[in-house]
Amino acid sequence: MARPRWLVPTGLLAPTGLWLGLFLVAPLALVVQFSFATRDTGVARAVLPWTAQAYATALNPAFLPIFGRTLAYAVLTTLLCLLLGFPLAWFIARHGGRYRTALLAAVLVPFWSSYLARVYAWKALLDGEGLVNTLLGYVGLDREGGFLLTHGAVVLGLTYGFLPFMVLPLYVACERFDFRLAEASYDLGHGRSSTFLRVVLPGVAPGVLAGSLLVLVPAAGDFVTPRLLGGVDQSTFGSVIDDQFRGGNNWPLGSAMAVLLLVLVVVVLVLRGKPGEDVL
Template sequence: MARRRAPRWLSANLLLLPTGLWLALFLLVPLALVVQYSFATRDTGPLRVVLPWTAQAYRTALDPAFLPIFGRTLAYAALTTAACLLLGFPLAWFIARHGGRHRNALLAAVLVPFWASYLARIYAWKALLDGDGLVNRLLGLVGLGRDGGFLLTDGAVVLGLTYGFLPFMVLPLYVACERFDHRLVEASYDLGHGRVSTFFRVVLPGVRPGVLAGSLLVLVPAAGDFVTPRLLGGVDQSTFGSVIDDQFRGGNNWPLGSAMAVLLMALVVVVLVVRGRRGEDVL
């Protein structure tokens, strides 16, 4: 008598069960706690059920006083994404088109920074950008030095974010450039198009999924990063992430920090939904 096999849908769901339990325990449960605390009062203790709920933390988080910080956060994230795209696209194109047998070694070189602690790397940039740092000394030789160095500036924050998240842009761009049919470039040249026209009419549309995937992979973590603005920036370079960190640590205001975190997550969800409705393919 033949053994009855389990339905395919049941087998697939059983395979996904460990992943589903992991996500539920370490993603959904903490997220639910954050949402709960966002409706709490400031004197609510850790891991207490919040009853009744209040929206006071959201009213505080949406106060116009926080709008400059929110705008600065979006500006840093947008500038970081643009800088990573401008730097990452030529690198990804070169590796995919001219890497040859050294392609794996070049990709490994892109990932080398991940072998060291992110915090240690940002501290290294802090030393480089200080008034006595190497960057300021070299620029001082040509009259471009700056009193006090380049720390505590908007440029230092964007530089640190770009350095930290550049590999997240390069990798999806590389995949898109590798899949791109390079014969289309030659066909464009044969049809009389120049390099600029070929790039915007042929290359860019062909690697568009990689551009969008890389932009999201950079934009989302850059908007929530708080380590880089805290170490390379100052009070005038505070971001939403650093303010959230302040509320959970020194400020001892978990509801306000939770409300800000929920608002930041909501912004990310809106970006993802808008992108999804445009019907773009994901690598």
């Protein structure tokens, strides 16, 4: 008997589907369930009847500054990673030569250590007695108490942590880019700025879009960096969610905020446009 055509692809997808179902869909379903509970219901049993009380609390205007701060951190981190990562990716793709592999490995070096350890390292560097404040003190630019617990410290930590996520997609896009198009643009009388905006940027737009999403999404949900490098005034949606699940003991509110953050990420993914589409 001939095998049905659907049998082979279904068999190949079954392990991945089972894995995603057990470790992604099922936990997400539990979070959604907890978000419709009340604080005194108890999260270990089914929530009946469901209530939207946690969502009403999460959408309280008092949380709007935290939401805006989270979005601002994520957008600034994405822009800084793009400004820093594009020249690096372009240089490796255009001038790396035989050293491309070594340069890419250097970009990935931070991943060889724990993210938490790297954030603690920045915490020591930005402290009042840290290396950054000490060096700036020689030119009179030091700050009392250091640069820890500031908005700049949070953005700096996020940028450092997620920069490789921007460099790698940009490198792939730059490597595939036909550099002869830029040379033809110069021959036709266009300057550097015009060539970059009209030829180079549209050509590497898929890498820009992919890198921006890879940075924006985790930066919006990160809670370790704001907690260690920031303070109460630098709290984000992620850190507030962490507080509700641990010290606050308010799982319904934490779950509702997590669902809202997930919805925000989904909206960003839906609005990102089609792959390969010009991002300008």
